[in-house]
Amino acid sequence: MPLLSVRHIEKTYVTGEGRLEVLKDVSLELETGVSMALTGESGSGKSTLLHLAAGLDRPDSGEICIDGQPISRLPDAELAALRRSTVAMVFQQFNLIPSLDVASNLSFQARLARRYDAAWLDTVASRLGLGQCLARYPEQLSGGQQQRVAIGRALAVRPRLLLADEPTGNLDEATGDEVLGLMLSLVRTSGSALLMATHSMRLAAKLDRHVHLHLGRLAPCT
Numbered sequence: 676m677p678l679l680s681v682r683h684i685e686k687t688y689v690t691g692e693g694r695l696e697v698l699k700d701v702s703l704e705l706e707t708g709v710s711m712a713l714t715g716e717s718g719s720g721k722s723t724l725l726h727l728a729a730g731l732d733r734p735d736s737g738e739i740c741i742d743g744q745p746i747s748r749l750p751d752a753e754l755a756a757l758r759r760s761t762v763a764m765v766f767q768q769f770n771l772i773p774s775l776d777v778a779s780n781l782s783f784q785a786r787l788a789r790r791y792d793a794a795w796l797d798t799v800a801s802r803l804g805l806g807q808c809l810a811r812y813p814e815q816l817s818g819g820q821q822q823r824v825a826i827g828r829a830l831a832v833r834p835r836l837l838l839a840d841e842p843t844g845n846l847d848e849a850t851g852d853e854v855l856g857l858m859l860s861l862v863r864t865s866g867s868a869l870l871m872a873t874h875s876m877r878l879a880a881k882l883d884r885h886v887h888l889h890l891g892r893l894a895p896c897t
């Protein structure tokens with residue numbers, strides 16, 4: 676059974692200019708221990724697909740299953756519980772808590788999920804180059820540092836399914852490679868899975884599988 680199963684998903688938004696079909700009959704499967712790159716031009720639906728997989732939005736039709744459980748019609752409280760312990764997402768907007776320092780931002784989700792592991796968090800902070808920033812607050816960080824904190828917060832939970840939306844977009848190439856290496860290490864050692872949206876074909880080539888969104892439809896890449 677795949678960890679993530681997306682079956683015939685359709686998603687349309689109503690805009691001032693009419694109906695916008697974002698996803699059209701999109702299907703994919705992702706097994707534990709596997710990483711998948713999701714590429715596509717801006718506006719192709721990459722972020723929408725990740726939000727649907729995280730249960731942050733609901734499809735118009737089709738079904739999304741995590742560990743065989745359909746999530747599209749789960750109550751909001753159950754979806755929130757799923758995101759606390761099983762699914763973690765790295766957003767483009769960081770969404771850090773401004774009143775918490777870096778150390779507390781990193782551990783926030785793990786503590787909510789009762790999966791706080793000080794040794795693992797130290798490893799994550801060190802690998803992300805955040806060891807000297809733990810007492811700082813988000814407003815005192817650069818955009819790249821904030822991005823690394825957002826990634827670390829997601830990794831701290833050791834999620835079974837990691838969804839990442841352009842996670843290296845604000846990072847230099849060397850740091851981006853280190854961050855991707857940490858995410859792939861989690862996939863290999865923890866029996867989790869990674870679905871990562873990226874514009875970088877160089878980074879996409881480092882993942883196990885690669886699919887491409889174009890005009891709302893999904894196609895495999897070679």
